[in-house]
Amino acid sequence: MKNPPKKRTAEVNRETRETRIRLKLALDGKGISRIETPVPFLNHMLELMSHHGFLDLDLKAQGDIEVGFHHTVEDIGICLGDAFQKCWGDFKGIKRYGSSLLPMDEALVMTVVDISRRPYLFYGWKPRKVRVEGFDTALIKEFFQALVNRAGLTLHLRVLDGENMHHIIEALFKSFGRAINEASQIQTGLKTVRSTKGIL
Numbered sequence: 001m002k003n004p005p006k007k008r009t010a011e012v013n014r015e016t017r018e019t020r021i022r023l024k025l026a027l028d029g030k031g032i033s034r035i036e037t038p039v040p041f042l043n044h045m046l047e048l049m050s051h052h053g054f055l056d057l058d059l060k061a062q063g064d065i066e067v068g069f070h071h072t073v074e075d076i077g078i079c080l081g082d083a084f085q086k087c088w089g090d091f092k093g094i095k096r097y098g099s100s101l102l103p104m105d106e107a108l109v110m111t112v113v114d115i116s117r118r119p120y121l122f123y124g125w126k127p128r129k130v131r132v133e134g135f136d137t138a139l140i141k142e143f144f145q146a147l148v149n150r151a152g153l154t155l156h157l158r159v160l161d162g163e164n165m166h167h168i169i170e171a172l173f174k175s176f177g178r179a180i181n182e183a184s185q186i187q188t189g190l191k192t193v194r195s196t197k198g199i200l
């Protein structure tokens, strides 16, 4: 009998003078998460990303939130980016591309990714409001930029419609989860990297 494909997992521990982060990530998971950070709004968003992206995520973060959420949010993005890269390993057989068009009531978001090893973020959203549920909306971009840089990901995030900030941000995280899950899939029969250059 054929063995079931092995779960791709990674562990990242990062400690700086600003934050302390411990993270375990599994692709091909069940979407189960245990998330403990001092930023409740981000906990909520990461849980959605994990659930809709079939990513198992175990995350514990502490940070200097007395100076704001910036360091903690950015550093979680860094660790998650590192974890994705570790999970992808040698990139062999990976589908590379993934996309998701996702509504959340009136909000509509489009996410397109390429596991390219060329970090690029297109962030086509200028939030109408600076704050939502005590959270600075500009940090969403910081989070994705940090993740993109470390994962070596091409990521296009577009908010096509939406009024409510909470809805829009939820749609961004769910949509990212779905797109990254699709792109991370292993293409049966593909033994090399998916590039005509033969290398990523």
Ligand SMILES: [Mn+2]
Pocket (backbone or CB within 6 Å): 044, 166, 170
């Ligand atoms: Mn919500």
